[in-house]
Amino acid sequence: MKKQDFIVQKELIQRLVRYKNILLKFKSMGLSKAFSDNLGDAAGVSSSLVRKDFSLAHLAVGNKRGGYPIDVLLQRLDALLGTQILQRIVIVGCGKIGTALMNYKGFANENVEVVAGFDNNPARINPAAAPIPILPVSQLAAFVKEQDIQVAVLAVPENAAAGILDQLAAAGVQGVLNFSPVQLKAGSSLFIQNINIAFEIENLFYYVRFNQRRAAAET
Amino acid sequence: MKKQDFIVQKELIQRLVRYKNILLKFKSMGLSKAFSDNLGDAAGVSSSLVRKDFSLAHLAVGNKRGGYPIDVLLQRLDALLGTQILQRIVIVGCGKIGTALMNYKGFANENVEVVAGFDNNPARINPAAAPIPILPVSQLAAFVKEQDIQVAVLAVPENAAAGILDQLAAAGVQGVLNFSPVQLKAGSSLFIQNINIAFEIENLFYYVRFNQRRAAAET
DNA sequence: TAGATTGTTAATCGATTAACAATC
């Protein structure tokens, strides 16, 4: 397998996922063909970039006149992104955010299944809970190994995050979505996506002020 | 006010917020000076970039020998990012995610206050709830105008998102953090930050598979 | 002073866009 067979650029992958969702929408509207032009429009990128992305991802199946057949494109995107496989995850930390995620309906659409929650608080533990059991953190490593879980969501307090991360890494988890307010660093064997909500809000306020100042300066 | 007085690059602002948090940590460890070298280390960027960022943001206060005085730097970052001002937000949609956010403790640290929640479900509405009242969506526009709310969090189902966004824009909201699984587009008067959790998970799985394939190819 | 570190300029790198030949 040559190295070019893989996509490294993070933004590219995110755009591919976005294309996929747009194509699904197009399809549900009864369309069977897509063009780099209207796909780009819907995704908020240029048509050049759409064609370039398809070219880089080796999924160019376009017809020089008739655009891209949506079905073929979707099939290839699914194969590339692996979205047809059921994706099993665990959630560590069953506080407000963790519990909300356990009940998040958006997962089903994306073929994601939450198979268990983990917590340290005895009041929250309930191995018989349906459909998602809540187990003690002490069982985390064994569960992950036995069930071959590759991706985990972290929603624990700041001071617990690093410790849990170590346990997950040792147990073989390879991807972590981190909601705890610490910027966790990825090791070589582990990919981490940090989502810091307060941080996003802070950014937002800066932009708002930025725009206000610009508007004030323009008048 | 000249145009250069503003920072446009999104990544730069995010790094500035990160620097701020690191400096706070340094300070709590008893340090009074920071260097582009150790700041960059902690932030995961090069020392060049740290110096460049400070230069672009006009907050260079470094001493050619003794590094940056942490207190002065923090003061200027706070002034620039406006983090010393109490930031009032509303949350629209009080389902699982919305409720979790209303109780999110990370906000307090960042000077963010949730002043009200809004929902359409009568069972959830409770104007007397403490400390955060939950009001009907019909009162959203009036509340936002009266209280001069500039930033809102959107945690409503996919099909309601666009409608609420219009109401928020019309009422004068300028920044929206969107958790609903639709990629909302920003108008000229409104900045939107989209967080799509299922989407992030999907990306994560792609990376995991990418790494596995690479590891397999290398052996 | 000598050594270390900043602030800035120039070089590099990478991603996006524009252009256009190929062709359906």
Add this chain to the structure above:
DNA sequence: TAGATTGTTAATCGATTAACAATC
């Protein structure tokens, strides 16, 4: 066929890094 659209190459743009003079 003529017109439209792809796939790819070359040009552009912007962000990061390297280098180094200034100087504490």
